Each structure stands twice: as C-alpha cells, then as structure tokens.
Amino acid sequence: MPDVAVAQPPARRAPRRAQTRSAFGLLLPxxxxxxxxxxxxxxxxxxxxxxxxxxxGVPRFVGPDNYTRALWGADAGRFWSAAATTGGFTLVVVTLELTVGMALALFMQQLKRGRAFARVxxxxxxxxxxxxxxxxxxxMFSTDGVINALTxxxxxxxxxxxPARTAVVVIDVWKTAPFVALLLLAGLQLIPGEVYEAAKVDGAGAWRRFTRITLPMLAPAVTVAVLFRxxxxxxxYDVPAIxxxxxxGTTTLSLLTQQLAIGQVRVGYGSALSTLTFLLIFLVALAFIKATGARIVDKEGT
Known part of the structure; x- marks a missing residue:
C-alpha cells in the first residue's frame, strides 16, 4: 500500500502551541x-x-553615496586599509589566544591542588x-619601560x-586569553576521565590522546570561544585608540569610524562606516556558524 501522510492529532498540537506561546512570552522582554x-x-x-x-551645511539626502565613497570612491583606500588591519589583527590575536588559552586550560586541568587559586x-x-x-x-612599552629593560x-x-602592531597584539592576547582558557577549561571538565584511562590501557600516548580525544570532544567549546573572540x-577599538x-598601521574599522564621525564631525559618512562594520561582523558570524555546523535551533526545529 502507498504511504499515507497521517496528520498530527490535535491533542498533540495543542501542547506544542502552548509551549511556543510560553517560550515567546519568556523571550519577549x-x-x-x-x-x-x-x-x-x-x-x-x-x-x-x-x-x-x-x-x-544642512544635511541633505544623498542615498548610497556615503557607501560608494567608502567602498570604491575617494575614501576607499582608508576604508580597505582599516578593514585589512582589522582582519589581520583578528586572525593573529584569535590564533594566539586560542593557543595560549588551550595551554592554560590544560595546565589548570592537570593541577591536583590549587586549581581554584590558579583560576583566580x-x-x-x-x-x-x-x-x-x-x-x-x-x-611598560615606553622607551625606558619594563619591556625594553628586560630585552x-x-x-x-x-x-x-x-612594533606598534606587535604591542597591540601582545596587549589584546594578554587581556583576553584568560577568557578563552576558562571557556576551554569548562569544556575539558565535561570529558569523562574513563575515556583517557581506556586510551592509556590501549597504549595511546599523550599526543594521541590530545588529538584523538581532547580536541574532538572539546570542539563545541573551541567553536564558542573562537566565535566570541x-x-x-x-x-x-580600545587598545589601538589608547x-x-x-x-x-593600527587603525581599525571601529577606530576609523570614531575618528571620522566624532573627530571630523562627518556624521553621515561615519554612520555609513559603522553600518558597513556591522554588516561585516554579521556576515562573518553567519559564515562561521554555517561553516562549523552550529545551530540556533535543534534538529527538530523546536
């Protein structure tokens, strides 16, 4: 017999609708x-x-002129230079923060005593x-500061x-690598110890346990940490601005927007830059979520 689609009974649909209304009510504020x-x-x-x-003069409607000026017009050079600087900083600092954060998380995970103190x-x-x-x-980075004294x-x-870009990277990594470390440490604590014990019995070394057990099971925490960072x-904005x-070569998109919108009172053009920056961040987040397979809703769409 051919398959016949069976409609969902009304008794089952009613609780589902009630849950949807309840969830929407909780999310509304x-x-x-x-x-x-x-x-x-x-x-x-x-x-x-x-x-x-x-x-x-008096502001007048110019349509997309501010956007075209930024993307391929007279000011395109400054915009794309700031975009390249922002992308370069992002790639370098996120890579270093993930590496340092992973090392710190593994170190704190192995501690038998003083783990709480290490977290603090x-x-x-x-x-x-x-x-x-x-x-x-x-x-510390001044000519007579600690860094030059040590080196x-x-x-x-x-x-x-x-040197200026290096200083920005060092400060940002020092500031936010602990955040990545704590996220990864939370993920490490969810991995059952029995898995490592079984791997040791099978003769797996430390590196094999890290690549075959730790990294795959830590993937959700790594994804969240990388996305946030x-x-x-x-x-x-803060570090290069101060x-x-x-x-x-340390002008980022956010800093360029502030310099033009406030420093030079170019409110219209600065607003266009802020909108483009928002679109860039949104598209990167969307592409990252799609690439990593992350989902906002579960498989059933509930």
Whole structure:
C-alpha cells in the first residue's frame, strides 16, 4: 500500500502551541531590550548614513553615496586599509589566544591542588578594564619601560608599524586569553576521565590522546570561544585608540569610524562606516556558524 501522510492529532498540537506561546512570552522582554539597545541605534545609523555630513551645511539626502565613497570612491583606500588591519589583527590575536588559552586550560586541568587559586590568577587580566590595562602596558612599552629593560633594547614601540602592531597584539592576547582558557577549561571538565584511562590501557600516548580525544570532544567549546573572540576582535577599538590613536598601521574599522564621525564631525559618512562594520561582523558570524555546523535551533526545529 502507498504511504499515507497521517496528520498530527490535535491533542498533540495543542501542547506544542502552548509551549511556543510560553517560550515567546519568556523571550519577549529580552527581544524588547535588544530592540531598544541594538535595533534603534542601528536604524538611526542607517538613516544618518543616507544624508550628507552636517559640517558641509544642512544635511541633505544623498542615498548610497556615503557607501560608494567608502567602498570604491575617494575614501576607499582608508576604508580597505582599516578593514585589512582589522582582519589581520583578528586572525593573529584569535590564533594566539586560542593557543595560549588551550595551554592554560590544560595546565589548570592537570593541577591536583590549587586549581581554584590558579583560576583566580588567570582571571585577573581579563577582569582588568581594557582601558586600564592598555595604559599600564603603554608605560611598560615606553622607551625606558619594563619591556625594553628586560630585552636590553631601546625600541620605540609606538613609533613604527611593526612594533606598534606587535604591542597591540601582545596587549589584546594578554587581556583576553584568560577568557578563552576558562571557556576551554569548562569544556575539558565535561570529558569523562574513563575515556583517557581506556586510551592509556590501549597504549595511546599523550599526543594521541590530545588529538584523538581532547580536541574532538572539546570542539563545541573551541567553536564558542573562537566565535566570541572573532566577533570581539572585529570591533577592536580600545587598545589601538589608547596606545597609538591609530598611528603606524593600527587603525581599525571601529577606530576609523570614531575618528571620522566624532573627530571630523562627518556624521553621515561615519554612520555609513559603522553600518558597513556591522554588516561585516554579521556576515562573518553567519559564515562561521554555517561553516562549523552550529545551530540556533535543534534538529527538530523546536
């Protein structure tokens, strides 16, 4: 007999609809707050980006002119340079933070005593406000600072492109690698110890256990850590703004937007840059989620 689609009984659909309404009711306050905090500023920025800068007189509607100027017009060089700098910083800092964070997480996982104290010590850099941490590192990177004293050099760290970018990377990695370490440590603690014991009995060495057990079972935590850090690094502003003010190849998209919108009162063009930065971050997040197979809803779509 041919297969006949059987309709879901109304008795089963009713609880499902009730759960949906209940879930929506619980999410509604959060959605309202997100709409006020994110939706309204974004809509305002998009609206401002369609008008000329007030410094040139009364703002007038110019449509997509601000976007074309940034992407392939007169100011395209500055935009794409800032985009390349932002992408370079993101790639380097996320890679280093994942490596350092993994090492710290494995170290804390192996501790038999003092694990809580080690977590507190690791958490301190992340708990320090970014502005405060950057100022402290700025003193350390000065010509007569601690870094030059330890290395025996007299490098002007903010005076050239290479040292300036290195300083930005060092500060960001020092600040946020502990966050990655704690996320990975939480994932490590979910791996059953019996799995490692069975692997040892089978003769698997430390490296084989790490590559065949730890990394595959830690993949969800790594995915979350990388996603969070990529999105955060793409909007990097504090460290280069305080350390170099964007000099010597350290101007990121967020810093360029602030310099133009506030420093030069180019509100319309700056709003276009902020909108483009938002779109870039959104597209990167969407591509990352698609590539890693992450899902917002479960397989049944509930």
């Amino acid at each position: 959060t959605l309202i707050v997100l709409g006020l905090v994110i939706g309204y500023p974004l809509a305002l920025a998009v609206n401002l980006s369609l008008f000329s800068d007030p410094i040139a 010590c690791v958490l301190v850099p992340w708990a320090v406000p970014t502005a405060v941490a950057t100022v402290l590192w700025q003193w 025996g050099q007299e490098i002007l760290w903010t005076g050239a492109e290479g 990529v999105l955060d690094a793409l909007r990097m 350390l170099t003010n964007g000099a010597n």
